[in-house]
Amino acid sequence: MSQAPADQTDHERGEARPATAVALREPAHQVSPRAVTYWRVSALVAAVVEWAIVIPVYVFVLPVVFEDPARPWWTTAILVVSLVAPLVHLLLMPQLRFRVHRWEVTPTAIHTRAGWIDIESRVAPLSRVQTVDSTQGALMRVFGLASLTVTTASAAGPITIDCLDRDVAQRLVAELTEVTGASEGDAT
Template sequence: MVLKPQKRISNKALTVWRISGVIKSVIGWSITATALFILPIFDVPFWVSIVLIVLGVIFPCLHIFIFPSLKWRSWRYEVREEEIELEEGIFIKTRTLVPMIRVQHVDTNQGPILRKFKLASVVVHTAATAHEIPALEEDEAEELRFFISRLARVAEEDV
């Protein structure tokens, strides 16, 4: 029987992702307002303006209220001696196994919004790609970074 990852990211991620949704919405509204101002100059049909306005209402609702909750509920991770397992995805579930032997280095990232909420993301680098565990409590992220680094060294020594 294959066990699914059990650990969850911080519930503060909801607030961070909602703030990001607000920022994206403001940018989208600015672009939409500019487009609505310019469209009459080019004799664009009126229905195009209606579509832009409807999208300007729907997308913020999705990115501020719906997607953050769905994204948070679906995010899971587990760090084991041999691998790191990540599970994410709202509509398409992705489960990723990163063998410890492939881990080259581990970083923590913290932008201004994450810093405000005392969160950080852990990024696990392999030769081919990078895998992120988003929005962990700062202390948990640091502990996880050291733990993965230590396990990766042990896995490398065993080879």
Template structure:
């Protein structure tokens, strides 16, 4: 059995994920508001739909970021990069250092607003890159530097 990676994302990742969820609900909320303004003959149905919409928004924004935070883990050792991600479905990945091809830091506008970053480890694997999301920027920079040092010691061709 695979041991759990040791480190969690930064606690601000919960705020980032919550903000992303709020933004994802904007279009449905705008659509609902337009319906309410343009169709005043279905107030009962609109009340039901509005109530369901509010319940779904509150539930997803309140639960999913905490749940993701409780699951997400990462660790870098001299042998491999370990991650566990997900909330409904969970995925554990192990990327051997000898398979590492590139290591990148990604920071979108929301990441920058919260002082966070995602480290993406690209490997010679059909499973794709291994992202480590929600890291404090200095932690992400240290992780990239460490991975670069470790990978330099394993001068394989990463194929």
């Protein structure tokens, strides 16, 4: 095997250069600060529903199933986890999620970051946007929030920005609709 002269470049030797990593900056805008309270109330509602199922099952159903008022130790362990886990979720998730959730629309793309355990960043060119939808659940209306869903010509699915101020969401829908309506083609 022959050795290439040291003054030859990787390209001249037929070797691939390692790709230079370009750091993607985080999106510029955070979601509404009211999102923290909204997520906390949503988690509390889910916890109450869970507790409303778990506690009666533990108190009334398990003694009948085991034909003994003294339940096995593991049923008590499951009960404790079922009571504590929603509390931990309620206390940690909203603040962590607020720190992570960000969005930005530039003249060429929409960029989002979401999650709190698994964090997902998405960038989609505006030329690929097909539809822009805004949604508000009943609880979101109470907090003056809305979510925006941008459907693109992508196998990864739509991009969602949760918990924007209602006015920001309406302005963003109008802006994205104008931009995508002005572009030619079918966004595929």
